[in-house]
Amino acid sequence: MTPPRHINLPAAGFGLYAILGGALVLTGWLADVPILTAWGSNGISMMPNAAVCAMCAGAALVALAFGARRLVVGLGIFVALIGAATLFEFATGIDLGIDQLIVAREWGQRGTVEPGRMGPPGSASWTLLGLALALACGGVKARRAAGMGVLLALAVSLLSLVGYAFGADQLYLVPKLTAIALQTATVIFGLSLGLLSALPGLQPMKLLAARTTAGMLARRVLPMVFLLPIGVGALVVWGREAGLFETVFGTALRTLIEIFLLAALLWWALLKVAGNEQALCAAREEAEQAARTKDTFLAQLSHELRTPLTPVLMTAAVLRDDARLPADVRKDLVMIERNIALEARLIDDLLDLTRITSGKLALRTESCDAHSLISHTIEIVRDEAREKQITLTLDLAAQRSQLEADPARLQQVFWNLLRNAVKFTPRGGHIRVESHDGVCERDHRGDGHRVCIAVSDDGIxxxxxDGGRLFEPFHQADTTHGAGLGLGLAIARAVVDLHHGHIRAESGGPGRGATFTVELPGEVNRKAQMTAPAAASDGEPELPLRLLLVEDHEATLQVLSRLLKRAGHSVTSAGTVAEAQAAARGQNFDFVISDLGLPDGTGHQLMAHLREAHGLRGIALSGYGMEEDLRRSEEVGFVAHLVKPVDVNELRRILRQVVARGVHATRCSVDGFPRDASR
Known part of the structure; x- marks a missing residue:
């Protein structure tokens, strides 16, 4: 016996009613008390076999309510056999000797074809109910079949009950067609309702139990749709038979009463729907406000976490390249720089996951080269791989590597995969990065060409x-190889999906390495190229610029000012919007580098003013990195938006691009900063 999570009270209640009703009728037959077998005044008795079926079906329904499935199946089959055998007698005219097997009486035979034989409606209903009880313990398809059988039995009993309510003998008294006792019809009706309640996952109970507007309407309206016409019709028939009014008046009265009651019922249901809609609107508004509050909190948290990291990261990066420092100190600075960057990238992962779940992860697509992005990403992880003595092999064989994509996001994907490979490959291992041309079925985006990139390792x-869950947020197949949030692959899949691509993971098993393959649609309507457009080289000398540096974080202001001056630029510092505007009125500047969160305003407001009043462009430095922040930065005149902690090499690269393209270029395209990942 499988104990149920909770007892199905409707099923148990209707089952007990069937047991008691059947037992009472059977007692009447055995004790020779006719009144116990015929509840109405028409003299139609419930047959002994019908009473046995009622008790067995009721016991099966109670057993189902308590989870005793084997007993349910046995009793259901027994009930179905009795009903089917009686139907066989009707169909063939063969007497199987079962009609008076329990008891034989002279009385109680009104409406029967043979003494003691159930009528066709009862026989069919017991067959359907018995089979439904047995099937209710099976799988989904079996339970669906059970539901259909129950609905048919319910329809048969309802037809008979309507006949009794209106005194229509043709619906319950024709021996070879409709004969059925009142108590038999009520028991079958109750058993049908009880069995339906025991099938909550199927229609119609699924809809009736649903906590939705449709479920509420079904619960309120459906019962009344059945009960109101029957009740009103029965009252009108009773009034006409009592001589209170004639047939025409009774029909008109019934119509008016039904119109009034159904209109009242509909209005009652509509009021409830209106209340539900108001509650839903309030809940939606509350949820949207909570989402906005969450986004604001995350943006502020990101800003507060990133800002203190900027001066530390920039100082470590500069000191790392200072040849005057001992080698061991410079090595320690590399470790400091790497871990600060890792901290920032973990923040990026959390923000990206928020963008993904809210559907706000947007792409800024442009023509880019997959091979260039891969090569740049390899340079980022090369030092970490060298420390573990891991060999990196590059085999970029794709002839058409040009993509129409968001280069920053794709570099984020490649960085996730490569850092994972380094992280989970043992010391002295090997990582191989390959590309090749692929073909898929032609779609609306292009000619079917795809660029395939595979990152393979001989790691864990x-x-x-675990393979089926690798791309789920927060899932980590291994937690022994360093910290991580388990977000990298989930973010990578979301980014690849936005590019209409595909990412998959393959492994021979634990300890046998892994291969991650990314397939991306090739660029549409553009001649494929092997390399990206030429950009300013990192080795190109920087021309001195007159820079206005606006930053309210004192440590960041001092470090950044010192680094820019060391690079040969003329730097004027300001800590507020007012100071920056005053400096712009008194001096000529080539470019602006500004924080966004300032004490007396925002960097966006400052940039818009400086652009309009002095024709300046600038670079935004901020701990805020949501899509809305980037969009607003571009609108007000920033040519780039760097998220703190700022990579000093990235800042210098953008300044070189500014010089190469002209100080007052209208726009400067900048690669994004790679994010962290963890498998």
Whole structure:
């Protein structure tokens, strides 16, 4: 016996009613008390076999309510056999000797074809109910079939009950067609309702139990749709038979009463729907406000976490390249720089996951080269791989590597995969990065050409069970190889999906390495190229610029000012919007580098003013990195938006691009900063 999570009270209640009703009728037959077998005044008795079926079906329904499935199946089959055998007698005219097997009486035979034989409606209903009880313990398809059988039995009993309510003998008294006792019809009706309640996952109970507007309407309206016409019709028939009014008046009265009651019912249901809609609107508004509050909180948290990291990261990056420092100190500075960058990238992952779940992860597509992005990403992880003595092999064989994509986001994907490979490959291992041309079925985006990039390693691998969950947020197949949030692959899949691409993972099992393959649609309507457009080289000398540096974080202001001056630029510092505007009125500047969160305003307001009043452009430095922040920065005149902690090499690269393209260029395209990942 399988104990249920809770007892199905409707099923148990209707089952007990069937047991008691059947037992009472059977007692009447055995004790020779006719009144116990015929509840109405028409003399139609419930047959002994019908009473046995009622008790067995009721016991099966109670057992189902308590989870005793084997007993349910046995009793259901027994009930179905009795009903089917009686139907066989009707169909063939063969007497199987079962009609008076329990008891034989002279009385109680009104409406029967043979003494003691159930009528066709009862026989069919017991067959359907018995089969439904047995099937209710099976799988989904079996339970669906059970539901259909129950609905048919319910329709048969309802037809008979309507006949009794209106005194229509043709619906319950024709021996070879409709004969059925009142108590039999009520028991079958109750058993049908009880069995339906025991099938909550199927229609119609699924809809009736649903906590939705449709479910509420079904619960309120459906019962009344059945009960109101029957009740009103029965009252009108009773009034006409009592001589209170004639047939025409009774029909008109019934119509008016039904119109009034159904209109009242509909209005009652509509009021409830209106209340539900108001509650839903309030809940939606509350949820949207909570989402806005969450976004604001995350943006502020990101800003507060990133800002203190900027001067530390920039100082470590500059000191790392200072040849005057001992080698061991410079090595320690590399470790400091790497871990600060890792901290920032973990923040990026959390923000990206928020963008993904809210559907706000947007792409800024342009023509870019997959091979250039891969090569740049490899340079980022090369030092970490060298420390573990890992060999990096590059085989970029794709002839058409040009993409129409967001280069910053794709570099984020490649960085996730490569850093994972380095992280989970043992010391002295090997990582291979390959590309090749692929073909898929032609779609609306292009000619079917795809660029395939595979990152393979001989690291820890993963099991088949973990393989199905690798791309789920927060899932980590292995937690022994360093910290991580388990977000990298989930973000990578979301980015690849936005590019209409595909990412998959393969492994021979634990300890047998892994291969991650990314397939991306090739660029549409553009001649494929092997390399990206030429950009300013990192080795190109920087021309001195007159820079206005606006930053309210004192440590960041001092470090950044010192680094820019060391690079040969003339730097004027300001800590507020007012100071920056005053400096712009008194001096000529080539470019602006500004924080966004300032004490007396925002960097966006400042940039808009400086652009309009002095024709200046600038670079935004901020701990705010949401899509809305980037969009607003571009609108007000910033040519780039760097998210703190700022990579000093990235800042210098953008300044070189500014010089190469002209100080007052209208726009400067900038690669994004790679994010962290963890498998």
């Amino acid at each position: 691998g993963f099991s088949a069970a």
